[in-house]
Amino acid sequence: MDLSLRDLAERSGVSAPMLSQVERGETSPTMQVAARIASGLELRLSQLLRLDEDGAVTVVRRDERRKGPAAVGGHSYEILSPPLPGQRAELSRHTLAPGATTGGPGDAPVHEPGSRETAVVESGTVILACDDRRFELTEGDCVTFDADLPHHFENPGSRAAVLLAVVSAGLRRS
Numbered sequence: 492m493d494l495s496l497r498d499l500a501e502r503s504g505v506s507a508p509m510l511s512q513v514e515r516g517e518t519s520p521t522m523q524v525a526a527r528i529a530s531g532l533e534l535r536l537s538q539l540l541r542l543d544e545d546g547a548v549t550v551v552r553r554d555e556r557r558k559g560p561a562a563v564g565g566h567s568y569e570i571l572s573p574p575l576p577g578q579r580a581e582l583s584r585h586t587l588a589p590g591a592t593t594g595g596p597g598d599a600p601v602h603e604p605g606s607r608e609t610a611v612v613e614s615g616t617v618i619l620a621c622d623d624r625r626f627e628l629t630e631g632d633c634v635t636f637d638a639d640l641p642h643h644f645e646n647p648g649s650r651a652a653v654l655l656a657v658v659s660a661g662l663r664r665s
Contacts, residue, residue, distance in 0.1 A: 505531070570583050571655075587654075593645075602658055612652065
Protein backbone atom coordinates (compact mmCIF):
# COMPACT_ATOMS: atom_id res chain seq x y z
CA MET A 492 0.00 0.00 0.00
CA ASP A 493 1.58 3.27 -1.12
CA LEU A 494 -0.10 6.05 0.86
CA SER A 495 0.93 9.62 1.49
CA LEU A 496 0.49 11.11 4.95
CA ARG A 497 -2.51 13.06 3.64
CA ASP A 498 -4.05 9.90 2.15
CA LEU A 499 -3.69 8.08 5.46
CA ALA A 500 -5.07 11.08 7.36
CA GLU A 501 -8.13 11.05 5.13
CA ARG A 502 -8.61 7.27 5.37
CA SER A 503 -8.08 7.09 9.15
CA GLY A 504 -9.57 10.36 10.37
CA VAL A 505 -6.29 11.14 12.18
CA SER A 506 -4.72 14.50 11.36
CA ALA A 507 -1.61 14.58 9.17
CA PRO A 508 0.41 16.45 11.86
CA MET A 509 -0.49 13.77 14.43
CA LEU A 510 0.46 10.99 11.99
CA SER A 511 3.77 12.74 11.34
CA GLN A 512 4.52 12.96 15.08
CA VAL A 513 3.71 9.25 15.53
CA GLU A 514 5.84 8.31 12.52
CA ARG A 515 8.83 10.25 13.89
CA GLY A 516 8.40 8.75 17.36
CA GLU A 517 7.68 12.12 18.95
CA THR A 518 4.42 10.92 20.47
CA SER A 519 2.66 7.67 21.19
CA PRO A 520 -0.92 7.40 19.98
CA THR A 521 -3.76 6.45 22.27
CA MET A 522 -5.30 3.05 21.62
CA GLN A 523 -8.24 4.77 19.92
CA VAL A 524 -5.92 6.69 17.57
CA ALA A 525 -3.82 3.58 16.92
CA ALA A 526 -7.01 1.67 16.03
CA ARG A 527 -7.99 4.41 13.58
CA ILE A 528 -4.52 4.34 12.00
CA ALA A 529 -4.74 0.55 11.70
CA SER A 530 -8.13 0.85 10.04
CA GLY A 531 -6.76 3.44 7.59
CA LEU A 532 -3.98 0.97 6.70
CA GLU A 533 -6.51 -1.88 6.39
CA LEU A 534 -4.87 -3.74 9.27
CA ARG A 535 -6.11 -5.10 12.57
CA LEU A 536 -4.74 -3.23 15.58
CA SER A 537 -2.78 -6.33 16.62
CA GLN A 538 -1.10 -6.38 13.20
CA LEU A 539 -0.16 -2.71 13.45
CA LEU A 540 1.40 -3.21 16.87
CA ARG A 541 3.56 -6.08 15.55
CA LEU A 542 4.89 -4.42 12.39
CA ASP A 543 8.47 -4.40 13.69
CA GLU A 544 8.49 -8.15 14.42
CA ASP A 545 9.86 -10.73 12.01
CA GLY A 546 6.52 -12.37 11.34
CA ALA A 547 3.50 -14.04 12.84
CA VAL A 548 5.28 -17.36 13.54
CA THR A 549 8.26 -17.89 15.83
CA VAL A 550 9.87 -21.31 16.15
CA VAL A 551 12.07 -22.18 19.12
CA ARG A 552 14.31 -25.13 18.29
CA ARG A 553 15.25 -27.62 21.01
CA ASP A 554 18.80 -26.23 21.26
CA GLU A 555 17.46 -22.64 21.52
CA ARG A 556 15.38 -23.18 24.64
CA ARG A 557 16.13 -20.96 27.62
CA LYS A 558 17.34 -23.13 30.50
CA GLY A 559 16.53 -22.42 34.11
CA PRO A 560 19.33 -22.51 36.68
CA ALA A 561 21.20 -25.79 37.10
CA ALA A 562 19.07 -28.43 38.77
CA VAL A 563 18.46 -27.33 42.34
CA GLY A 564 17.20 -30.06 44.64
CA GLY A 565 16.42 -32.31 41.68
CA HIS A 566 14.28 -29.76 39.79
CA SER A 567 15.31 -28.46 36.37
CA TYR A 568 13.30 -26.59 33.77
CA GLU A 569 13.47 -24.90 30.41
CA ILE A 570 11.31 -22.22 28.82
CA LEU A 571 9.85 -23.46 25.54
CA SER A 572 8.11 -20.30 24.35
CA PRO A 573 9.99 -17.38 22.77
CA PRO A 574 10.49 -14.11 24.68
CA LEU A 575 8.21 -11.94 22.54
CA PRO A 576 7.21 -8.39 23.51
CA GLY A 577 3.78 -8.21 25.06
CA GLN A 578 3.46 -11.98 25.39
CA ARG A 579 1.09 -12.83 28.23
CA ALA A 580 1.84 -16.56 28.55
CA GLU A 581 4.93 -18.71 29.00
CA LEU A 582 5.31 -22.44 28.35
CA SER A 583 7.89 -24.36 30.37
CA ARG A 584 8.96 -27.99 30.76
CA HIS A 585 9.90 -29.18 34.26
CA THR A 586 11.77 -32.34 35.22
CA LEU A 587 11.58 -33.50 38.83
CA ALA A 588 13.91 -36.21 40.12
CA PRO A 589 12.40 -38.68 42.61
CA GLY A 590 11.61 -36.82 45.84
CA ALA A 591 12.22 -33.36 44.27
CA THR A 592 9.96 -30.30 44.47
CA THR A 593 9.59 -27.11 42.43
CA GLY A 594 9.85 -24.99 45.55
CA GLY A 595 8.94 -25.46 49.15
CA PRO A 596 5.85 -25.21 51.30
CA GLY A 597 5.41 -21.62 52.44
CA ASP A 598 7.44 -20.12 49.57
CA ALA A 599 6.11 -16.79 48.36
CA PRO A 600 4.23 -16.94 45.05
CA VAL A 601 6.58 -16.41 42.12
CA HIS A 602 3.92 -15.33 39.64
CA GLU A 603 2.33 -11.91 39.28
CA PRO A 604 -1.09 -11.24 40.81
CA GLY A 605 -3.92 -12.61 38.69
CA SER A 606 -1.75 -15.25 36.97
CA ARG A 607 -3.12 -18.66 36.05
CA GLU A 608 -1.12 -21.83 35.57
CA THR A 609 -2.14 -24.90 33.60
CA ALA A 610 0.07 -27.98 33.85
CA VAL A 611 -0.09 -31.39 32.21
CA VAL A 612 1.90 -34.37 33.46
CA GLU A 613 3.92 -35.80 30.60
CA SER A 614 5.37 -38.71 32.58
CA GLY A 615 5.46 -39.95 36.15
CA THR A 616 3.36 -38.79 39.09
CA VAL A 617 3.37 -35.39 40.78
CA ILE A 618 1.60 -33.83 43.71
CA LEU A 619 0.40 -30.23 43.37
CA ALA A 620 0.32 -28.49 46.74
CA CYS A 621 -1.75 -25.33 46.33
CA ASP A 622 -3.70 -23.18 48.76
CA ASP A 623 -3.28 -25.71 51.60
CA ARG A 624 -4.60 -28.62 49.46
CA ARG A 625 -2.82 -31.51 47.74
CA PHE A 626 -3.72 -33.05 44.37
CA GLU A 627 -2.15 -36.21 42.95
CA LEU A 628 -1.67 -36.06 39.18
CA THR A 629 -0.54 -38.91 36.95
CA GLU A 630 0.54 -39.12 33.33
CA GLY A 631 -1.92 -37.24 31.10
CA ASP A 632 -3.66 -35.40 33.94
CA CYS A 633 -4.06 -31.65 33.57
CA VAL A 634 -4.69 -29.02 36.25
CA THR A 635 -5.40 -25.28 36.19
CA PHE A 636 -5.03 -23.07 39.26
CA ASP A 637 -4.49 -19.50 40.44
CA ALA A 638 -0.70 -19.24 40.21
CA ASP A 639 -0.38 -16.26 42.53
CA LEU A 640 -1.29 -18.54 45.46
CA PRO A 641 1.48 -20.38 47.32
CA HIS A 642 2.09 -23.61 45.40
CA HIS A 643 4.65 -26.19 44.38
CA PHE A 644 4.89 -29.56 42.64
CA GLU A 645 6.43 -32.65 44.28
CA ASN A 646 7.56 -35.95 42.79
CA PRO A 647 6.62 -38.75 45.24
CA GLY A 648 7.60 -41.49 42.77
CA SER A 649 10.70 -43.58 42.25
CA ARG A 650 11.35 -42.28 38.71
CA ALA A 651 11.68 -38.82 37.20
CA ALA A 652 8.47 -36.91 36.50
CA VAL A 653 8.04 -34.40 33.67
CA LEU A 654 5.35 -31.77 33.38
CA LEU A 655 4.54 -28.99 30.95
CA ALA A 656 3.23 -25.74 32.43
CA VAL A 657 1.68 -22.65 30.90
CA VAL A 658 1.60 -19.53 33.06
CA SER A 659 -0.64 -16.78 31.76
CA ALA A 660 -1.01 -13.29 33.15
CA GLY A 661 -4.37 -11.67 33.65
CA LEU A 662 -7.16 -11.19 36.09
CA ARG A 663 -8.35 -14.29 37.86
CA ARG A 664 -12.01 -14.95 38.47
CA SER A 665 -13.62 -13.35 41.49
